[in-house]
Amino acid sequence: MNKNLPHAVRVIRAALASTGSDPAAAIAHALNDSRLLVDPEKSFGAVLRRxxxxxxxxxxxxxxxxxxxxxxxxxxxxxxARQVAVGIKAQIGQHPEFQNVQVDKDRILVALHITDQAQWVQWRAWFGITHDKEQPLPYAVAGDGYRDGIRVSVVAYDLPQAQARAVQSAKRPFQLDGIVYDLAVPLRDAQGDVWFFQGQRSDDGMPMLSIDGRPERCSLANIVTHVGPLTPVTDVATPVSAQGGEGA
Structure with a gap:
């Protein structure tokens, strides 16, 4: 219960007992004199603003x-950007490819040292970098992506050299979106299926691969998009093609 009610009752009774032609006015003035009415034009405390x-x-x-x-x-x-940079360093600072992270106003700069192109596949996915956003440099590849809504510019040092080594070591190299694939060896996708290239290509030259020598084939581009990344497999025998001979 409002603790002012008993006091208000006493004030009203006293006002009614007083003589006057306007009891309502007498009650209102009595309440106001007793500070039981709030004046909307007055503030009973200072309002602080930041x-x-x-x-x-x-x-x-x-x-x-x-x-x-x-x-x-x-x-x-x-x-x-500064907060996200701190988070990036906390998450990947111990990776061997990580070199440093810096903040440039509202964007983040990350430097990586790449010794194998498979590393770049993983980092490109982690930063959300697409191949069309890459910029080749003499000794590196730069690309822009985003982390937590902040633009991140990544420089992958020695990536061109890693790609060159992949081309030299591959028996049947094919480059797709900046990654070199050796079509002479089976390729395992992210779900564990192993794909083989048996010499067929689409009209635009894209390699067509199949699982375990099955006649159904899928383009390398679609495989990478839907079940990538692909990793080379060296302990799987080349399957026999549907025509009865070893795949090309």
Missing amino acids: TPAGSWTSEQQPQPTELEQQALAWDKSCER
Whole structure:
């Protein structure tokens, strides 16, 4: 119960007992004199507001201009980039390919040292980098991706050299989206199925592969897209083709 009610009852009774031609006015004035009525024009405490600088003030702050809003948004983006960079270092800082991470205003710069192109396949997926966003450099490949909504520019040092070694070591090299595949050996997909190239290609030159010598074939591009990445297998025998001979 409101603790002011007994006091209000006493004030009203006293007002009614007083003489006057307007009892309602007498009651209202009596309540006001007893501070039992709230004046909406008065504040019984200071209202503090946070300033853009982080301090507190009782003064009404003007709305920021469009330029000020853009500056505040920029500061938030830069701070967000710093937070994401800390998270990236915590997640991948112990990987042997990781070299360093830096913050450049509202984006993040990551340096990797790649010794095998399979490493780049994994990192490209982790950063969300697509092949069309890659930029070849003399001793590296650069690519832009995103982590937690922040743009990340990744430089993969020595990746061109790793790709060159893959071409030299492959008996039947074929490059797709910057990755060299050796069609002379079976390729295992992410689900564990093993694919074989038996010499067939599509009209545009894309290799067609099959599982265990089956007649159904799928393009290398579709296999990589849907069940990649692919890794070479050296302990699986080449299957016999449907025509009765060893695959080409």
